[in-house]
Amino acid sequence: MxxxxxxxxxxxxxxxxxxxxxxxxxxxxxxxxxxxxxxxxxxxxxxxxxxxxxxxxxxxxxxxxxxxxxxxxxxxxxxxxxxxxxxxxxWVEHTSLLNSSLRHPDKITFLARVLWEIHQLPTFALSIDLPKNWMLYLENADDPDDVYWLDRIDKCKPAWIDTHKVDQVLCHNDLAMEHIALTEPAVIFDWEYAALGNRFFDLASCALINKLDEHDTIALQTHYAQLCGLSTEYVFEQCQLQFPIVALTNDLWYLVAKTVKKDIG
Missing domain, CATH: 3.30.200.20 (Phosphorylase Kinase; domain 1)
Known part of the structure; x- marks a missing residue:
């Protein structure tokens, strides 16, 4: 526009x-x-x-x-x-969590707390049909290898159907550190992908978006488990189910985003 x-x-x-x-x-x-x-x-x-x-x-x-x-x-x-x-x-004048002077381990702890706080909010969000979005992204992307993407969709779709309505909370679904303002209280930006969904999809998504390594991902999951009063083993197990779904969603989004970016110059 x-x-x-x-x-x-x-x-x-x-x-x-x-x-x-x-x-x-x-x-x-x-x-x-x-x-x-x-x-x-x-x-x-x-x-x-x-x-x-x-x-x-x-x-x-x-x-x-x-x-x-x-x-x-x-x-x-x-x-x-x-x-x-x-x-x-x-307009919110702020320093983001990403650019703050906090030590890196403290940033991971802060990230886990913000996720937990979001998941406590009233569930006034809409749900989304993620498999439908996958197909829309694929249909609008410039990529000839549909077989590869359809195979990944076929593998992820049953797991999404089985878990999407389990332990549903308000999910941000794009919680990068740069989307968190260190105001008092912390303000979160970019709610455009927020939806009702499985909390562990949001947790796995947060780890992927922030490009956390294995050590930091474990720390994020551990802090989140403590805040929720859940066993770390259960949180790890549930996130493992979500990582392939999150990765597929992220990959398809970037695939179509690349096409759109080329179109708009």
């Missing part, structure tokens, strides 16, 4: 005044991020570049983020575009 179109819509909304400017800031692999300046106030603006491939209920996610903001776990959302392809929310 062109920046001029975004600015025009923001002005037309009547929420940001007549003098609106946006400047690019570091974003994710695909979605673009901006600092929005309006009426001497700054906001955060994010585009949703994959929305046309794996459609999400952005209105429901907007409401969900507002509820999370009420629980002091998210930045307050301000505006969702008419086409649901960008969102404006409060």
């Amino acid at each position: 062109k920046q001029t179109n975004i600015i025009d819509e923001l002005i037309e909304s009547g929420l940001f005044g007549e003098h609106v400017a946006i400047e690019a800031v570091k974003g994710g692999a695909i979605n673009r991020s901006f600092r929005l300046l309006a009426n001497d106030t700054q906001y955060f603006l994010k585009t949703f570049e994959l929305n046309h491939i794996a459609p999400s209920d952005r209105q429901a996610l907007f409401i969900q983020q507002a509820q999370l903001a009420d629980h002091q776990k998210a930045a307050k959302p301000i505006y969702l575009s008419r086409s649901h392809d960008f969102q404006v929310e409060e």
Whole structure:
């Protein structure tokens, strides 16, 4: 979406005044991020570049983020575009967990606690059909080796069906250290993949997204088990079931993201 179109819509909304400017800031692999300046106030603006491939209920996610903001776990959302392809929310000045001066072991402990706190929140999230998303990603990606991907999907789908509705909690599903602000209390960003799901998928996803080695992954699982009052053996066992599902989801997402990034330049 062109920046001029975004600015025009923001002005037309009547929420940001007549003098609106946006400047690019570091974003994710695909979605673009901006600092929005309006009426001497700054906001955060994010585009949703994959929305046309794996459609999400952005209105429901907007409401969900507002509820999370009420629980002091998210930045307050301000505006969702008419086409649901960008969102404006409060600007939160912060240092991320990734860039903090905490010792690395302490970062792992902090990460486990944030996961545990998210999983305690009221389950007002929607569920997702992950196998459906896998197929949508595959259909929209530039990759001729469908046999390889379909074989991985066939192997992971039964495990996902068996475990998805077990021990369901609100899951963030993209909890990178850079998505955690060391505010008081800690604010978490990028809730666009949040959904109701198996807590151990979220735990395994957190380990993969943060590229934790075996030692750090064990530490993350151990701290999480202690916080939940679960045996470490049980947590390890459940995460082992989720790692192949998480890896497939991550690989297919990056496959289609590469295609979209090429298309949008």
